[in-house]
Amino acid sequence: MDFKIVTLPGDGIGPDIVTEAVKVLNKVGEVYGHQFTYDEQMMGGVAIDHKGSSLPKETIDACLAADAVLLGAVGGPKWDNLPNGDRPEKGLLGIRGALKLFANLRPAVLYPQLKHASPLKEEIIGDSLDILIVRELTSGIYFGEKNKVVCEEDDSKTFASDLEKYTVAEIERITRVGFDAAMKRNKKVCVVDKANVLESSRLWRVVVNRVAKDYPEVEYSFMYVDNAAMQLVVNPKQFDVIVTSNIFGDILSDEASIITGSIGMLASASLGEGSLGLYEPSHGSAPDIAGQNKANPIATILSAAMMLRYSLNLDKEANAIEAAVMNVLDAGYRTGDIMSTDMKQIGTVEMGDLITAAI
Amino acid sequence: MDFKIVTLPGDGIGPDIVTEAVKVLNKVGEVYGHQFTYDEQMMGGVAIDHKGSSLPKETIDACLAADAVLLGAVGGPKWDNLPNGDRPEKGLLGIRGALKLFANLRPAVLYPQLKHASPLKEEIIGDSLDILIVRELTSGIYFGEKNKVVCEEDDSKTFASDLEKYTVAEIERITRVGFDAAMKRNKKVCVVDKANVLESSRLWRVVVNRVAKDYPEVEYSFMYVDNAAMQLVVNPKQFDVIVTSNIFGDILSDEASIITGSIGMLASASLGEGSLGLYEPSHGSAPDIAGQNKANPIATILSAAMMLRYSLNLDKEANAIEAAVMNVLDAGYRTGDIMSTDMKQIGTVEMGDLITAAI
Numbered sequence: 137m138d139f140k141i142v143t144l145p146g147d148g149i150g151p152d153i154v155t156e157a158v159k160v161l162n163k164v165g166e167v168y169g170h171q172f173t174y175d176e177q178m179m180g181g182v183a184i185d186h187k188g189s190s191l192p193k194e195t196i197d198a199c200l201a202a203d204a205v206l207l208g209a210v211g212g213p214k215w216d217n218l219p220n221g222d223r224p225e226k227g228l229l230g231i232r233g234a235l236k237l238f239a240n241l242r243p244a245v246l247y248p249q250l251k252h253a254s255p256l257k258e259e260i261i262g263d264s265l266d267i268l269i270v271r272e273l274t275s276g277i278y279f280g281e282k283n284k285v286v287c288e289e290d291d292s293k294t295f296a297s298d299l300e301k302y303t304v305a306e307i308e309r310i311t312r313v314g315f316d317a318a319m320k321r322n323k324k325v326c327v328v329d330k331a332n333v334l335e336s337s338r339l340w341r342v343v344v345n346r347v348a349k350d351y352p353e354v355e356y357s358f359m360y361v362d363n364a365a366m367q368l369v370v371n372p373k374q375f376d377v378i379v380t381s382n383i384f385g386d387i388l389s390d391e392a393s394i395i396t397g398s399i400g401m402l403a404s405a406s407l408g409e410g411s412l413g414l415y416e417p418s419h420g421s422a423p424d425i426a427g428q429n430k431a432n433p434i435a436t437i438l439s440a441a442m443m444l445r446y447s448l449n450l451d452k453e454a455n456a457i458e459a460a461v462m463n464v465l466d467a468g469y470r471t472g473d474i475m476s477t478d479m480k481q482i483g484t485v486e487m488g489d490l491i492t493a494a495i
Numbered sequence: 496m497d498f499k500i501v502t503l504p505g506d507g508i509g510p511d512i513v514t515e516a517v518k519v520l521n522k523v524g525e526v527y528g529h530q531f532t533y534d535e536q537m538m539g540g541v542a543i544d545h546k547g548s549s550l551p552k553e554t555i556d557a558c559l560a561a562d563a564v565l566l567g568a569v570g571g572p573k574w575d576n577l578p579n580g581d582r583p584e585k586g587l588l589g590i591r592g593a594l595k596l597f598a599n600l601r602p603a604v605l606y607p608q609l610k611h612a613s614p615l616k617e618e619i620i621g622d623s624l625d626i627l628i629v630r631e632l633t634s635g636i637y638f639g640e641k642n643k644v645v646c647e648e649d650d651s652k653t654f655a656s657d658l659e660k661y662t663v664a665e666i667e668r669i670t671r672v673g674f675d676a677a678m679k680r681n682k683k684v685c686v687v688d689k690a691n692v693l694e695s696s697r698l699w700r701v702v703v704n705r706v707a708k709d710y711p712e713v714e715y716s717f718m719y720v721d722n723a724a725m726q727l728v729v730n731p732k733q734f735d736v737i738v739t740s741n742i743f744g745d746i747l748s749d750e751a752s753i754i755t756g757s758i759g760m761l762a763s764a765s766l767g768e769g770s771l772g773l774y775e776p777s778h779g780s781a782p783d784i785a786g787q788n789k790a791n792p793i794a795t796i797l798s799a800a801m802m803l804r805y806s807l808n809l810d811k812e813a814n815a816i817e818a819a820v821m822n823v824l825d826a827g828y829r830t831g832d833i834m835s836t837d838m839k840q841i842g843t844v845e846m847g848d849l850i851t852a853a854i
């Protein structure tokens with residue numbers, strides 16, 4: 137089969153890690169008889185520098201015409217205070233919106249080979265952890281109406297606001313993604329909200345209760361976000377799938393990633409109604425180590441695996457990538473971020489080569 | 496001196512723990528020659544049951560006439576789905592609003608005697624931790640306009656919304672509380688926001704930068720909330736004072752509490768412009784152990800110490816309570832929640848008695 141993939145290397149270590157993922161994909165293509173065609177486009181800081189916008193129109197068009205999009209990372213101090221108010225993150229939010237990628241799937245997985253790297257005590261984290269955070273990605277306070285009203289007579293009254301707003305349709309579709317995912321896992325969903333304070337959370341509860349009727353096998357519960365932030369630290373194993381809003385998902389998915397101790401390993405998928413999806417590592421652009429053959433490419437390589445599974449329907453091939461990563465870890469190879477005593481430290485390129493060879 | 500204190504025992508373990516704090520206060524009064532007069536009022540579930548409202552008018556009036564308010568805890572499953580939509584939490588939000596308590600101070604302190612109870616590895620948490628979270632408490636998405644718009648023709652379009660809104664004045668006064676607190680501590684402030692996405696956060700940054708000019712000695716920085724949720728787990732010691740909005744403060748203060756491993760020990764103060772303040776433990780109402788002499792009264796007793804310090808200007812007396820708590824911990828006494836091997840397990844009442852005796 138032929139597949140068209142847009143790559144968005146982006147900023148910082150983005151180009152380093154996307155190069156390795158492409159290497160792995162090409163090997164998968166060879167072994168399993170697929171043709172991957174890449175269309176490299178600009179997004180984020182690099183697009184601001186070269187095209188004058190964090191999200192050029194040709195990037196959106198190319199993504200819309202592709203089977204899937206593979207993103208490295210965006211952002212860096214260089215673009216933090218641009219006079220025109222553009223910023224790399226705007227490109228990221230923009231592409232999510234333009235491609236209607238309303239569902240962000242972020243697995244927080246503890247790799248047994250790396251369990252010592254968790255900041256949590258062993259009696260809490262144990263040997264494994266496997267949480268899937270399903271975050272709503274194109275609505276809520278990220279996309280709701282923004283306002284800044286300057287009061288000329290009395291600056292103390294100047295205000296700014298952001299609207300957390302959800303429709304029934306938006307809540308319903310993300311809830312279905314969460315419950316569908318749970319059906320393929322441990323059939324347990326925890327919906328995180330702040331229903332004791334927020335009107336929007338109360339609507340979430342009504343809709344979730346209704347959608348849940350279609351999934352009689354799924355055991356589901358609600359949890360307040362403040363409590364969830366605690367439970368992730370003291371008892372993370374209670375969670376299977378967490379479904380939540382854009383902003384709460386942003387916070388909790390990062391918290392969940394960090395407790396695995398292997399944020400350099402964690403992939404993510406952003407999906408819409410169709411098969412088009414955007415895949416990116418959970419970590420950031422780490423400008424301080426860009427271009428130095430130091431970045432860990434595994435999160436991006438595993439994002440490519442998610443891409444094969446969710447957008448290209450190539451399950452066997454996705455499994456092959458994941459197995460190759462495991463093999464290389466088992467053989468003791470580590471990039472600097474996940475290095476520990478008695479292991480063999482290698483660079484970005486070597487890690488990509490080893491995983492490619494293991495396919 | 497004579498002081499008028501309103502007590503709001505509230506629900507669950509609330510009455511158990513407030514009783515012990517009052518015991519300790521009375522001893523302080525005896526030893527240091529003060530007269531504390533208590534006016535017990537209802538708030539939360541108990542007020543719903545007996546007065547038909549989570550926040551009866553006489554409770555507000557009594558609080559407004561008092562020097563300080565000491566709260567136990569509110570809430571419980573019993574009041575979760577009342578037909579009229581009232582709930583214990585409404586009382587709590589209401590009293591914060593009515594007394595204009597815009598600044599919530601939540602110390603997250605690791606007690607050396609309890610450090611083994613932290614969920615974090617020893618190399619991360621070390622021997623001590625002392626973070627002060629300064630949370631804005633009477634504005635933002637908690638108090639902003641709420642809406643629910645039902646669409647009769649097409650229910651999928653029904654929506655609900657909550658408005659995150661801050662004025663310059665609101666941001667300025669909470670920022671000052673944070674910087675003032677930092678001046679008495681390690682002169683380091685981290686302001687947590689989501690300025691790469693939220694307009695309101697960007698206004699926070701403008702105002703904070705302006706206010707900071709009045710505190711040239713304070714070193715301050717900004718951090719995105721998703722990153723802060725990670726940093727609290729991997730490197731909590733980097734923080735001295737965290738200043739943030741209502742919702743982010745809710746989430747982060749709970750996360751910060753739990754990493755100390757001693758949530759049963761953590762006090763909080765909610766303050767306004769004047770000296771009137773409301774003091775309450777950081778933990779919840781734990782209805783499952785209410786009335787069983789099992790609850791840990793220390794967080795409430797330490798909240799009473801904060802009350803002496805911030806509302807009644809009795810610093811020496813506050814120190815005496817804190818020292819008494821330390822003595823009792825050093826002597827090996829523990830309630831169930833903080834029990835460990837070789838310690839002496841005691842109940843709520845005994846803990847109150849021992850701390851009283853140590854004053």
Ligand SMILES: CC(C)[C@H](C(=O)O)[C@@H](O)C(=O)O
Binds near residue numbers: 386692
């Ligand atoms: C860069 C930022 C806008 C983005 C977000 O908050 O969505 C990032 O934190 C993420 O989680 O992907």
Ligand SMILES: CC(C)[C@H](C(=O)O)[C@@H](O)C(=O)O
Binds near residue numbers: 333362587745
């Ligand atoms: C009960 C609830 C409304 C409250 C809040 O979120 O403010 C609580 O979680 C707290 O932090 O004091």
